[in-house]
Amino acid sequence: AQTVTQSQPEMSVQEAETVTLSCTYDTSENNYYLFWYKQPPSRQMILVIRQEAYKQQNATENRFSVNFQKAAKSFSLKISDSQLGDTAMYFCAFMKTLSAGNNRKLIWGLGTSLAVNP
Amino acid sequence: DVKVTQSSRYLVKRTGEKVFLECVQDMDHENMFWYRQDPGLGLRLIYFSYDVKMKEKGDIPEGYSVSREKKERFSLILESASTNQTSMYLCASSSMGAANEKLFFGSGTQLSVL
Numbered sequence: 001a002q003t004v005t006q007s008q009p010e011m012s013v014q015e016a017e018t019v020t021l022s023c024t025y026d027t028s029e030n031n032y033y034l035f036w037y038k039q040p041p042s043r044q045m046i047l048v049i050r051q052e053a054y055k056q057q058n059a060t061e062n063r064f065s066v067n068f069q070k071a072a073k074s075f076s077l078k079i080s081d082s083q084l085g086d087t088a089m090y091f092c093a094f095m096k097t098l099s100a101g102n103n104r105k106l107i108w109g110l111g112t113s114l115a116v117n118p
Numbered sequence: 119d120v121k122v123t124q125s126s127r128y129l130v131k132r133t134g135e136k137v138f139l140e141c142v143q144d145m146d147h148e149n150m151f152w153y154r155q156d157p158g159l160g161l162r163l164i165y166f167s168y169d170v171k172m173k174e175k176g177d178i179p180e181g182y183s184v185s186r187e188k189k190e191r192f193s194l195i196l197e198s199a200s201t202n203q204t205s206m207y208l209c210a211s212s213s214m215g216a217a218n219e220k221l222f223f224g225s226g227t228q229l230s231v232l
């Protein structure tokens with residue numbers, strides 16, 4: 001069974017600095033998707049970044065980038081130039097390659113609570 | 119923008135009551151999901167549906183049922199609420215097979231069962 005582990009329950013960073021959130025996963029699949037979702041205090045969960053396992057290039061979305069190490073089964077999120085609005089719970093998630101029914105569900109990590117300090 | 123709307127942001131119910139949590143999405147998504155979120159336990163999938171009138175159990179379906187009579191609406195039902203069902207409930211939707219598939223979430227319903 002697939003599992004997702006986020007080893008840092010809480011982290012903090014100073015505004016404008018860079019922070020990296022860790023995520024490791026366990027799977028025997030070769031093709032899959034990895035996600036980072038953000039849940040701010042407003043509770044609205046939103047997608048931060050998405051990576052397809054078959055792509056070697058690391059995904060980037062503005063100040064957010066990932067370090068995807070397929071062999072090591074590691075998927076860390078780097079936030080550059082941290083802003084106060086980045087304060088949130090961050091969840092790492094895994095999904096098998098698109099398929100039907102029960103295979104569609106995401107496997108979630110327990111989250112990392114990030115505080116950006118002024 | 120996709121909008122997923124949950125009918126209540128906060129809800130307080132009594133033990134034994136029948137509780138309905140409603141979720142509506144406006145982007146014609148095939149897939150809809152109900153999660154509960156508890157501190158230290160992350161998100162756990164209760165039920166999901168990938169078509170009208172179709173439902174599949176997630177990881178923790180006990181004590182819950184669901185209804186999907188229309189594509190845009192997915193209801194979570196607690197037949198007889200218990201205190202251990204006090205939790206944050208999140209609804210989500212996604213489009214089947216989209217190249218950029220991702221989940222769109224509602225703002226959550228914080229349910230307290232007294």
